[in-house]
Amino acid sequence: MDIDRKIQQANEQLKKKGTRVVIYRRGNKLWLRGTLPPKPHINKNEDYSQYASLGRNAIASDKGILYAVTKAHLLTAQLLAGTFNWDEWIDLDKVAPTRIEARRVGDWCNEYEKDYWQKVKRTPEREVNWNKDHGLVFSKLPQDEQLTIEVLLEYIQTTEPDSRSRKRACDYCYKLAEFAGLEGREQIRS
Known part of the structure; x- marks a missing residue:
């Protein structure tokens, strides 16, 4: 089992x-x-x-x-x-300040992707979908900064309001924030 x-x-x-x-x-x-x-x-x-x-x-x-x-x-x-x-x-x-390295955006994106492929069967089609959805958003985030709601919101605000790219940014940033257990992620939905 x-x-x-x-x-x-x-x-x-x-x-x-x-x-x-x-x-x-x-x-x-x-x-x-x-x-x-x-x-x-x-x-x-x-x-x-x-x-x-x-x-x-x-x-x-x-x-x-x-x-x-x-x-x-x-x-x-x-x-x-x-x-x-x-x-x-x-x-x-x-939360410990001595462990900031483990909280960088790039580290969280990598961990999220590993978790995603443990839950979803990896096929060529799904890899293409990953790259044009999750991967596209995650690649535009500042990889070396600490993952915070503010960092995600800053990226979201660089996308055009009321556009497909804004919706994609909100969806996948929210999923990343939820995965990382970030407080205040409801701001992304609004």
Whole structure:
């Protein structure tokens, strides 16, 4: 049985037990996703759908799924008890200033592409589609800058308003921002 099917089964069991999160795979890593309180540095008052990091132990494997299930129960218990704290769940690889290299646009684009081809069968036609859609947008982004919403919005604003290129830029920048877990990505939709 493939790993995505095992994740789906684990999520069905979590749902039956009333957990508030599901296991989500990004590339070869597992995350938890659910409606959670705003992170401390985010200016929001309401809970909203977010990812919680499971750290380096959460590899997409049988053992990683067992680990993720345990953490899903723990997170749910913390939410119910009112003891949930983002300090235990934020992926420090993404937010620590000493790891800025891992947050560059080019690195995220490469990681996104690897993840994409793990989910989609690679055929010559699909490669052509990738190159004229995702690839076209990603190639125009500043590869050596840190990936932020501002960088994506700056690129989007260089495209002609109400055009096919603007729509393409918005669609694929949003997907990249979602993949990277960037806060404030809703701005791209507007």
